[in-house]
Amino acid sequence: MTIDDFSLNRRTAVVGAGALAVAATLTACGSSATSESAPAAPAEPGAPAGALARVTDIPVGGGVIVGDTVLTQPTAGTFVGLSSTCTHAGCKVATVAEGTINCPCHGSRFGLDGAVRGGPASEPLAAKPVRVEGESIVPA
Numbered sequence: 001m002t003i004d005d006f007s008l009n010r011r012t013a014v015v016g017a018g019a020l021a022v023a024a025t026l027t028a029c030g031s032s033a034t035s036e037s038a039p040a041a042p043a044e045p046g047a048p049a050g051a052l053a054r055v056t057d058i059p060v061g062g063g064v065i066v067g068d069t070v071l072t073q074p075t076a077g078t079f080v081g082l083s084s085t086c087t088h089a090g091c092k093v094a095t096v097a098e099g100t101i102n103c104p105c106h107g108s109r110f111g112l113d114g115a116v117r118g119g120p121a122s123e124p125l126a127a128k129p130v131r132v133e134g135e136s137i138v139p140a
Contacts (some may be wrong), residue, residue: 051136055079058137063096063112069128070101071137072112079137081130082114088121101125 047054052066058079063072070082070093082101084093091105100117101110108121115124129140 047136048133048138051133051138052081052130053137055132055135055137061099061112063101065093065096068092069130069139070096070125071130072096072101074112079130079132080113081128081137081139082110083126083128085126086121087116087123087125088119093125 052069053064053071057064058071058073060073060076063070063080065071065084068084070084072080072082074080085091086093086103086105086108088103088108089105091103093101093110094104095102096112099112101112101114103109103121106120107118108116109118110121110125111117113124114127116122130137131140132138
């Protein structure tokens with residue numbers, strides 16, 4: 001075995017170890033992102049394809065988070081779709097409670113229409129148009 005053979009083997013080992021570390025990191029990131037997302041609404045018989053939730057799943061004066069979408073019902077029969085990404089630092093909002101959508105990272109709060117109700121966010125949540133189809137809420 002020559003020094004060149006040793007260098008090639010050492011280089012291969014270092015590159016291989018780096019690839020394993022990257023793969024492990026990507027796997028860990030992928031699994032945590034999946035576990036934080038809410039599952040899609042179960043397919044109901046007769047529900048349209050791509051349905052986000054049933055109308056009855058969204059309380060009047062409240063809302064739910066489904067994946068990357070916040071669905072709210074500010075007043076009876078009015079449904080709003082919003083991005084679940086906080087406009088302050090890009091964290092995912094975590095709860096809809098007591099009439100606000102709440103971000104756990106820095107305490108930003110948004111109204112059920114997406115408007116800022118408490119900072120540090122200064123921009124509203126982005127709209128995600130939705131519509132009612134039968135008893136389901138679907139992307140518009």
